[in-house]
Structure formats: C-alpha cells, structure tokens
Amino acid sequence: MTDVTANRSVVEAMWTQFEKSKDWSLLESIYAQDFIRVGDKTIDRAEWFGQLRALYEAFPDHRITIHITVAEDDLVAYRWTAQATHKGAYFGAPPTGRIASATGITISKFRGGKIVEEHASWNKLAFLQDLGILALTR
Numbered sequence: 811m812t813d814v815t816a817n818r819s820v821v822e823a824m825w826t827q828f829e830k831s832k833d834w835s836l837l838e839s840i841y842a843q844d845f846i847r848v849g850d851k852t853i854d855r856a857e858w859f860g861q862l863r864a865l866y867e868a869f870p871d872h873r874i875t876i877h878i879t880v881a882e883d884d885l886v887a888y889r890w891t892a893q894a895t896h897k898g899a900y901f902g903a904p905p906t907g908r909i910a911s912a913t914g915i916t917i918s919k920f921r922g923g924k925i926v927e928e929h930a931s932w933n934k935l936a937f938l939q940d941l942g943i944l945a946l947t948r
Contacts, residue, residue, distance in 0.1 A: 869894030
C-alpha cells in the first residue's frame with residue numbers, strides 16, 4: 811500500500827472507528843505530537859483535543875459522514891457532514907435538545923503516517939442557527 815493510499819485509509823476510517831469506541835488513544839495515535847490545526851486561529855494538538863472533548867461532551871451522539879476524499883502526495887482532503895443532538899453545554903450555551911448539522915472540508919497533511927497539520931472550514935453559522943443559539947432575521 812502506498813503512503814497516499816494508507817493516508818486516505820486513515821482519514822476514511824478514523825472518525826467511524828473513534829465515534830464507535832470513543833477511544834481517545836485512537837486519535838492520539840493518528841495525530842502527531844507537533845500537530846497544528848489551522849482554522850479561525852491556529853491551535854496545537856492539546857487545544858484540538860480539548861475542542862474535540864468539549865464537542866463530544868455537548869454532543870455525545872455526534873457522527874461524521876465522509877462523502878468524498880481526494881489524496882495526493884502527503885495530503886488528504888475530505889468533504890464531510892456532521893450531525894448531533896445538543897445534550898450538554900457548548901461554549902456557554904445550555905443544552906437545547908435540538909439536532910444540528912454542519913458541513914465542511916478538511917485538508918490533512920501527513921508525515922510518517924500521522925497527521926501533522928490540518929486546514930478546516932465548516933459552516934459554523936448554520937450549526938449555531940440549527941441549535942437556536944444564533945438567530946438571524948432578514
């Protein structure tokens with residue numbers, strides 16, 4: 811198996827395996843110690859795992875569906891949809907019991923079989939609207 815194929819397989823399997831097991835050691839084995847995630851701001855591995863823990867505490871039924879992956883050299887890009895029920899506090903907002911969904915694209919960079927960098931973009935506004943946390947009027 812080439813590195814490109816192996817990297818693609820990691821991305822395609824990691825969320826499904828993690829969401830079934832909630833085994834944090836699985837993610838710890840996939841993300842490199844020097845990992846960074848670039849989005850609204852750049853965060854390190856500890857901050858990323860902190861965000862993920864907060865997400866899964868607030869949305870214990872959180873599920874990611876990967877629709878497509880594209881892999882080349884040391885990069886894997888994937889388009890995904892997440893859906894979850896708001897059952898715990900999320901960034902100060904009390905649980906609403908509402909189901910929210912989000913779509914996004916993540917580009918993961920690999921080195922030595924581990925993810926060292928990610929760039930992510932997702933529709934946070936629609937997610938907050940689904941939860942009723944943010945209401946927009948026209």
